[in-house]
Amino acid sequence: DKLTDYNQTIFFTRASYDPVKKKLDPPIDHWGKHCLCQLPLNPDLQYIECDKCNVWYHMDCVGIDPKEAESIETFICPKCKK
Secondary structure: OOOOOOOOOOOOOOOEEEOOOOEEEOOHHHOOOEOOOOEOOOOOOOEEEOOOOOOEEEOOOOOOOHHHHOOOOOOOOHHHHO
16 A cells, blocks of 8 residues: 555654653664664655665665666665775
8 A cells, every 4th residue: 555645634654652651662763773774664765775785774764865766777785885
């Protein structure tokens, strides 16, 4: 499934918040880390997937302009290029 339309009333979350315990579940340190920057996935940013290791990278972190990404047929991340 793919989200095709969203607006101000749609929110993305990685965790639920318990107001009584004042804790996130799962806690932030359990969220998956991605990209070279090792930050959790963020639906507000654009990503490109490495065709070799299948890891997603922020386009900014690998120096790719979003317009340029449309013409890339195969992307190999910096880690796989080594």
